[in-house]
Amino acid sequence: MKMHARVNGSPFVAEVPATSSLLEVLRGAGLTGTKEGCRIGVCGVCTVLVDNRPVSSCLYLAGCADGADIWTVEGMAEHAPSVVDAFVECEGMQCGICTPGQIVAVASMGPDVRDERDVRHYLSGNLCRCTGYGTIVEAALDAQARRRDEVAPA
Amino acid sequence: MTLAWPRVAGPRVDARDKATGATRYSADVEPEGALHAAVVRSTVPHAEVLAVDASAALAIRGVTAVVTAQDLERRFGDELCGRRVRDMPLLARDKVRFSGEGIAVVLATTRQVAEDAAALVVVEYRELTPVLDALAALGPGSPRVHEAPWRYDGAVVDQSHPPNLQSELVEGDPVAVDEVLGRAAHVVTRTYRTPSGHQGYLEPQCWTASPRPGGRVALLGTVKAPYRLREQTAKTLGLALEAVEIDPVPLGGDFGGKGGVVDPTLCAALALWANRPVRLALRAGEDMSATDARHPSVVEVSVGCDADGALLALRVDAVFDGGAYAAVKPIPSANLHGMAECALGYRLEAFSVRSAIAYTTTLPKGHMRAPGAPQAAFAIESALDELASAAGVSPVELRRRSVLSGGDRDAYGHVWDEARGAETLDAALEAADAAPRPEDRERPGRRRPVPSGWRRGRGVALYARPTAPPATTSLRLAPGDDGRLVVELPFPETGTGSHSVVRDELAAALGVDPENVEVRQVSTGLLPYDPGVGASRVTVGLTAAVHQLASRWWESGGTEAVTVETGSGTDRPALSYCAQVADVAVDPETGQVLVSSVVTAADVASVLRPRSHRMQIDGGTVMGYGFACLEDLLERDGQVWAPNLAELRLPTAADVPSLRTVLVEGGRGVGPANVKAVGELTNVPTAAAIANAVAEATGRRVRQLPLTAERVFWALHGETGGETGDEARDEARGEARNVARGVARGEEGPA
Numbered sequence: 051m052k053m054h055a056r057v058n059g060s061p062f063v064a065e066v067p068a069t070s071s072l073l074e075v076l077r078g079a080g081l082t083g084t085k086e087g088c089r090i091g092v093c094g095v096c097t098v099l100v101d102n103r104p105v106s107s108c109l110y111l112a113g114c115a116d117g118a119d120i121w122t123v124e125g126m127a128e129h130a131p132s133v134v135d136a137f138v139e140c141e142g143m144q145c146g147i148c149t150p151g152q153i154v155a156v157a158s159m160g161p162d163v164r165d166e167r168d169v170r171h172y173l174s175g176n177l178c179r180c181t182g183y184g185t186i187v188e189a190a191l192d193a194q195a196r197r198r199d200e201v202a203p204a
Numbered sequence: 205m206t207l208a209w210p211r212v213a214g215p216r217v218d219a220r221d222k223a224t225g226a227t228r229y230s231a232d233v234e235p236e237g238a239l240h241a242a243v244v245r246s247t248v249p250h251a252e253v254l255a256v257d258a259s260a261a262l263a264i265r266g267v268t269a270v271v272t273a274q275d276l277e278r279r280f281g282d283e284l285c286g287r288r289v290r291d292m293p294l295l296a297r298d299k300v301r302f303s304g305e306g307i308a309v310v311l312a313t314t315r316q317v318a319e320d321a322a323a324l325v326v327v328e329y330r331e332l333t334p335v336l337d338a339l340a341a342l343g344p345g346s347p348r349v350h351e352a353p354w355r356y357d358g359a360v361v362d363q364s365h366p367p368n369l370q371s372e373l374v375e376g377d378p379v380a381v382d383e384v385l386g387r388a389a390h391v392v393t394r395t396y397r398t399p400s401g402h403q404g405y406l407e408p409q410c411w412t413a414s415p416r417p418g419g420r421v422a423l424l425g426t427v428k429a430p431y432r433l434r435e436q437t438a439k440t441l442g443l444a445l446e447a448v449e450i451d452p453v454p455l456g457g458d459f460g461g462k463g464g465v466v467d468p469t470l471c472a473a474l475a476l477w478a479n480r481p482v483r484l485a486l487r488a489g490e491d492m493s494a495t496d497a498r499h500p501s502v503v504e505v506s507v508g509c510d511a512d513g514a515l516l517a518l519r520v521d522a523v524f525d526g527g528a529y530a531a532v533k534p535i536p537s538a539n540l541h542g543m544a545e546c547a548l549g550y551r552l553e554a555f556s557v558r559s560a561i562a563y564t565t566t567l568p569k570g571h572m573r574a575p576g577a578p579q580a581a582f583a584i585e586s587a588l589d590e591l592a593s594a595a596g597v598s599p600v601e602l603r604r605r606s607v608l609s610g611g612d613r614d615a616y617g618h619v620w621d622e623a624r625g626a627e628t629l630d631a632a633l634e635a636a637d638a639a640p641r642p643e644d645r646e647r648p649g650r651r652r653p654v655p656s657g658w659r660r661g662r663g664v665a666l667y668a669r670p671t672a673p674p675a676t677t678s679l680r681l682a683p684g685d686d687g688r689l690v691v692e693l694p695f696p697e698t699g700t701g702s703h704s705v706v707r708d709e710l711a712a713a714l715g716v717d718p719e720n721v722e723v724r725q726v727s728t729g730l731l732p733y734d735p736g737v738g739a740s741r742v743t744v745g746l747t748a749a750v751h752q753l754a755s756r757w758w759e760s761g762g763t764e765a766v767t768v769e770t771g772s773g774t775d776r777p778a779l780s781y782c783a784q785v786a787d788v789a790v791d792p793e794t795g796q797v798l799v800s801s802v803v804t805a806a807d808v809a810s811v812l813r814p815r816s817h818r819m820q821i822d823g824g825t826v827m828g829y830g831f832a833c834l835e836d837l838l839e840r841d842g843q844v845w846a847p848n849l850a851e852l853r854l855p856t857a858a859d860v861p862s863l864r865t866v867l868v869e870g871g872r873g874v875g876p877a878n879v880k881a882v883g884e885l886t887n888v889p890t891a892a893a894i895a896n897a898v899a900e901a902t903g904r905r906v907r908q909l910p911l912t913a914e915r916v917f918w919a920l921h922g923e924t925g926g927e928t929g930d931e932a933r934d935e936a937r938g939e940a941r942n943v944a945r946g947v948a949r950g951e952e953g954p955a
């Protein structure tokens with residue numbers, strides 16, 4: 051089938067077999083920032099935004115994303131620059147393989163995600179084997195604070 | 205002091221690329237015209253391979269070939285593959301020795317076709333009795349995994365050993381231990397068990413090989429030790445060293461697992477065989493069941509003290525399941541260096557350590573973060589608590605009396621001019637008592653308070669690790685096109701921040717802005733040598749090389765490229781202690797264990813990049829927590845039962861305990877940057893600290909990891925109050941399950 055969508059703000063058209071995952075289609079189109087880890091919806095390294103909701107693209111049928119507004123890590127500098135900055139400045143990464151998913155997940159957080167406990171639950175679908183999570187949680191809190199400031203300048 | 209972690213001045217060299225998806229990892233590389241390889245893997249643990257029928261696979265459009273061991277042998281000869289002990293074929297020849305071993309490879313134009321076709325290859329087996337238990341494998345009458353393992357190139361055993369022995373390491377003096385324990389006031393002897401485990405990196409292994417003119421081959425992939433993989437590949441394929449090039453690429457985590465399984469060498473062989481680029485990418489589940497895993501252990505500890513609780517002697521007798529091949533282990537003994545050093549932390553009159561690794565027909569076992577040390581520390585540090593209770597002293601007192609101080613001689617005879625055991629232990633205890641806020645003592649992802657009926661407990665454990673003097677490496681510094689300086693490195697960034705350390709240190713040594721230094725990993729042909737990332741040697745070795753590089757650069761006028769190659773250093777080693785205090789709550793009804801907090805005191809010298817250093821500490825502790833409470837690769841009946849990340853149960857952000865760290869600063873480190881190893885420190889004592897806390901909370905000792913609710917439940921409720929959870933459970937069930945299995949196996953197994 052044909053998939054028509056927007057990816058990172060630009061029109062995206064691809065011929066996709068009915069069984070293809072969104073992950074395969076995105077990576078196949080050269081958007082390799084989104085990673086393949088477990089392929090069973092557990093690790094979160096494949097997280098992308100579909101109509102502003104974070105989804106595990108390994109389990110998401112590409113066909114279901116027809117007509118959607120999709121954002122991947124490659125678009126985060128534009129879509130959620132404060133999140134990217136927070137991860138860079140807080141050093142919220144080591145090997146970086148989980149980082150695309152973490153950043154996309156944080157970019158999808160609403161203002162109700164405020165404290166450390168909220169962040170840890172929100173990110174519990176994004177595994178990280180390297181960091182022990184401390185710097186990732188700090189980056190997420192920092193990003194949330196920056197975005198609050200952007201919305202309501204003091 | 206408790207650190208408020210400062211932000212570093214300069215971000216990591218790789219931060220922005222990683223945060224925008226620009227970093228290209230192994231799986232993101234796909235050369236034009238590459239064939240995709242999918243490996244047909246054994247589904248049984250031990251069998252003769254009678255026939256391989258590839259006709260259905262070959263009939264699929266897009267399949268170009270199905271390659272077997274015979275095809276490779278005709279081209280490359282019959283050398284076996286391995287890092288030290290060369291005992292593993294690239295593809296099984298006439299026998300498979302573990303479920304997951306490669307038998308044939310499908311080459312196809314797309315990955316999907318290759319994987320689908322691989323499922324259609326039919327292998328006919330004659331099953332042999334599997335060898336599944338390491339202890340039984342070393343006993344008399346066990347079937348042999350290999351006919352004559354002493355004949356393998358690089359073998360570390362001889363014909364006098366039991367035929368299933370992979371390697372044996374012996375330290376100390378067992379006779380002296382007997383003598384000293386004979387006059388000890390208190391002695392305990394206990395046995396502890398730990399399971400098989402995957403390193404847990406989230407990037408499945410993947411390699412791409414491309415043929416080059418003149419019979420050469422270039423290989424790129426999940427490789428943490430490029431120069432050693434070059435050696436392994438050249439040797440196995442009968443090529444000159446220069447004919448193999450390993451190209452640079454960052455790793456998505458390693459933790460010991462990406463050192464050198466046979467698959468990258470297989471990938472290189474396939475590219476030469478097909479004369480096309482070949483990409484071999486593993487799925488996560490395949491990676492978990494077919495590469496290499498942590499050694500499961502059975503460790504018996506005998507330890508004794510005098511009437512005042514001062515330690516006298518320690519005996520550690522370990523049997524590890526090494527799996528079907530020794531090929532993955534890189535050190536000369538083909539054993540586990542964490543075992544060799546396991547008696548380091550305490551003053552002892554006598555000690556002995558024996559570490560036997562058995563061949564079994566299971567997944568080959570390799571390295572995982574401080575190989576051997578977490579298993580040994582779980583056993584020794586648990587036994588110390590059991591000894592303390594036998595001697596009527598507190599576990600803390602018992603340790604404090606016998607840890608090393610400056611000027612002390614350790615059990616191996618080395619006199620340390622600086623050793624800070626007591627300071628480190630006390631720093632951890634003080635911090636555990638003085639949480640800045642009450643909630644800092646609770647799991648930060650908690651949803652609701654711990655119910656009042658749960659039992660609380662606190663446990664302590666210690667680990668001592670030497671930092672060796674700087675080892676061999678090489679670096680090159682050259683002026684770049686844009687006025688910047690380019691420093692070339694021989695190994696990948698695995699995530700630790702090593703490339704950023706090189707940039708920072710070189711900029712400091714040359715007095716230039718770090719922004720003006722570019723760091724690049726280069727192919728193996730471009731630098732002399734490096735043994736690879738591992739054993740916490742990178743920062744120590746690199747900083748020494750960086751300082752040489754800077755002075756060479758100035759000597760030569762600072763305009764032309766310079767290369768340095770450092771030999772192994774002669775500095776004194778340094779000793780780091782790590783003390784952890786774990787606080788747990790246990791549900792007495794279900795046995796569920798909740799780890800509220802782990803406080804770590806780490807004995808450090810200079811800290812180069814505080815946040816990177818901290819992530820080594822936090823990440824290590826979380827890995828230790830997973831080892832203690834969650835992770836088990838579940839190898840049963842010769843199969844990895846649930847080869848997927850869901851069942852492996854890596855800790856999530858919501859699971860982890862509150863982590864607080866105290867750095868015991870001002871230590872003497874190694875090399876010009878005055879540093880001590882930290883990457884393989886904090887993951888080691890965590891399991892014992894948690895097990896000791898559970899024992900304090902419940903009054904029952906669980907001697908087997910992970911500390912699942914089921915094990916703790918049976919320790920609490922088993923009819924006879926059996927000592928380990930599993931023993932109690934098995935007693936309670938009349939060992940029905942084990943008996944049934946034994947019967948089943950007896951019926952099935954060929955005579």
Ligand code: FES
Binds near residue numbers: 093097108
């Ligand atoms: S790859 Fe999609 S959740 Fe792991």
Ligand code: FES
Binds near residue numbers: 178179
């Ligand atoms: S940074 Fe390596 S897995 Fe998260």
